Amino acid sequence: MAKPKKKAAKKKVAAKAAKKKSASTKKKASASSKKPAAAKKKKAAPKAKPKKKTAAAKPKPVRAPSSEKAETTSQAKSTDQSTSTPSTQQPTRSGAKVTSQKTEKKAKRKPLPFSVNDYVVYPTHGVGKITAIEDREVSGIQLEMFVVEFEKDKMLLRVPVGKVETTGMRKLASPKIIEDAMTTLKGRARIKRTMWSRRAQEYEAKINSGDPISIAEVVRDLHRNANQPEQSYSERQIYEAALDRLVREVAAVEKIDEDTAQDRLQTVLQAA
Numbered sequence: 001m002a003k004p005k006k007k008a009a010k011k012k013v014a015a016k017a018a019k020k021k022s023a024s025t026k027k028k029a030s031a032s033s034k035k036p037a038a039a040k041k042k043k044a045a046p047k048a049k050p051k052k053k054t055a056a057a058k059p060k061p062v063r064a065p066s067s068e069k070a071e072t073t074s075q076a077k078s079t080d081q082s083t084s085t086p087s088t089q090q091p092t093r094s095g096a097k098v099t100s101q102k103t104e105k106k107a108k109r110k111p112l113p114f115s116v117n118d119y120v121v122y123p124t125h126g127v128g129k130i131t132a133i134e135d136r137e138v139s140g141i142q143l144e145m146f147v148v149e150f151e152k153d154k155m156l157l158r159v160p161v162g163k164v165e166t167t168g169m170r171k172l173a174s175p176k177i178i179e180d181a182m183t184t185l186k187g188r189a190r191i192k193r194t195m196w197s198r199r200a201q202e203y204e205a206k207i208n209s210g211d212p213i214s215i216a217e218v219v220r221d222l223h224r225n226a227n228q229p230e231q232s233y234s235e236r237q238i239y240e241a242a243l244d245r246l247v248r249e250v251a252a253v254e255k256i257d258e259d260t261a262q263d264r265l266q267t268v269l270q271a272a
Contacts (some may be wrong), residue, residue, distance in 0.1 A: 125153065128148040
């Protein structure tokens, strides 16, 4: 009975040893299987390196900063403007130089109708003398003005050059017109049979017209000799205003004193 027990014990020991061998072989197999995976991982890692090298080796385009772009665009605009806008002195195809608007205005400026120290007639004020020609700014506009002095009335009047025609300012009458005015004074009075207020308006309109012949008509119609009835107050005022206007112009045209001019007119009126 002892022998079978020994055999069983031997079998158990052999089975244990076989189990240990199989476990050790399994561990070796697992270790060997892990080693190639790690080796594969190690081998796969260096494969990624060439990719990085190739990506770095490709040259990337360098972008210019925004400030440089702005400079280049501004330079391009300035060059375009310089080429598109010609200078004022650039010759044209015909060879003539291009002039500015200011120079054209100066070239087209008309000569002035009057000069300093000239005697002129302003319709509503009579004979005056131009003492100066001024440049003044009115409401932001540069105006050239005649400065007219009326010595007897102690008055200065400034008339823009562009409004000489509209205001009716004119030169002194010619000697022929003065002779016609004298012949008008010698004629008969032509008094209309209308109300005095209407006739007074007509007389004032003739005086303010500045026409020597029309003024002479007023003087002729309102003049009274010694043997005629006296004038009314309003008639006297209009008569003196008309006579004063005519005396000033006759004195300026004939270059005589105002007193002598008045005496001349009075002699003509009395002889009529």
